Amino acid sequence: MISAETFAKVNLGLRVGGRRDDGYHRIDGIFQSVAVADRVSLAASDEDAIAGVGGRPVADDLANLAFRAADAVRDRAGSGQRIELILDKSIPAAAGLAGGSADAAAALAIAGRFFGVKHDVLADIAPQIGSDVPFCLTGGTARVSGRGEIITPMSPMTGFSLVIVVPPFEIATPAAFRTWDDLGEPIGLRFPQSALPPPLRSEGDLYNDLYPAAVVQAPELDDWRADLEQGWGRPVLLSGSGPSLFGFFVDSDEAAGAAATVPTGARFAESCDLVPVGWRITDDS
Numbered sequence: 001m002i003s004a005e006t007f008a009k010v011n012l013g014l015r016v017g018g019r020r021d022d023g024y025h026r027i028d029g030i031f032q033s034v035a036v037a038d039r040v041s042l043a044a045s046d047e048d049a050i051a052g053v054g055g056r057p058v059a060d061d062l063a064n065l066a067f068r069a070a071d072a073v074r075d076r077a078g079s080g081q082r083i084e085l086i087l088d089k090s091i092p093a094a095a096g097l098a099g100g101s102a103d104a105a106a107a108l109a110i111a112g113r114f115f116g117v118k119h120d121v122l123a124d125i126a127p128q129i130g131s132d133v134p135f136c137l138t139g140g141t142a143r144v145s146g147r148g149e150i151i152t153p154m155s156p157m158t159g160f161s162l163v164i165v166v167p168p169f170e171i172a173t174p175a176a177f178r179t180w181d182d183l184g185e186p187i188g189l190r191f192p193q194s195a196l197p198p199p200l201r202s203e204g205d206l207y208n209d210l211y212p213a214a215v216v217q218a219p220e221l222d223d224w225r226a227d228l229e230q231g232w233g234r235p236v237l238l239s240g241s242g243p244s245l246f247g248f249f250v251d252s253d254e255a256a257g258a259a260a261t262v263p264t265g266a267r268f269a270e271s272c273d274l275v276p277v278g279w280r281i282t283d284d285s
């Protein structure tokens with residue numbers, strides 16, 4: 001059995017360019033791994049299977065991104081060995097935190113170890129599984145461009161904590177990008193440079209260009225953001241196509257205090273430290 005913990009991602013900033021011929025959008029963002037983790041395990045099996053802890057079914061069964069990732073690695077290895085994946089999920093789904101992509105990245109990593117497939121091949125497979133998978137495979141702090149496949153690692157970010165809040169609704173990423181087109185490619189929510197933690201100030205103001213589209217998809221998002229801004233006394237930004245919102249705090253103690261003040265009804269409200277990797281092997285026996 002090989003297991004890895006795999007971390008959620010937050011878009012500290014996300015600029016969106018025009019739509020490309022293949023339907024995807026050009027992006028330019030600063031992506032950050034945060035300490036909210038799923039665990040993915042892989043073992044040899046008599047038949048292919050994927051399950052949650054205790055045998056619970058997982059979304060999409062064998063079409064789940066994690067299984068597709070492991071299957072693609074097995075293909076590259078030319079192996080017929082059947083495998084079972086177990087997902088132990090803590091990252092909120094459909095939240096803009098790349099939970100499914102993080103599971104897929106861990107599945108690439110552990111299947112790579114299991115089938116003896118090298119990292120450059122895994123990096124080649126990653127964008128075929130999903131736009132956020134290349135970042136999740138690399139992790140830490142990185143500038144991400146292209147449609148998500150061009151990863152330029154940055155020095156690991158330290159010296160602040162986040163509080164991440166997931167309001168009680170979902171926003172579909174394809175719908176958010178389509179709405180961004182329909183709205184005329186707006187510049188999104190701005191996070192002023194002066195309110196950023198010092199390690200991020202060299203980036204200038206940060207933006208999430210998908211925010212106006214996310215608000216069209218879920219108008220309650222703007223109320224959640226305004227309430228959090230008022231409660232925390234600072235600007236709040238959106239991760240990805242949402243609905244995850246987050247604020248910056250000087251350390252985990254201040255963040256834990258702020259997480260405790262989040263209005264009831266959120267799907268998730270926690271203080272999250274930054275992590276310098278996308279995933280880590282926790283068991284190889």
Ligand code: C5P
Nearest residue numbers: 023024025027130131132147173174177
């Ligand atoms: O790559 P992934 O399957 O995660 O993307 C989900 C959807 O999000 C795509 O089908 C596309 O509609 C949209 N998307 C996009 N541009 C990106 C990433 C995602 O338009 N760079």
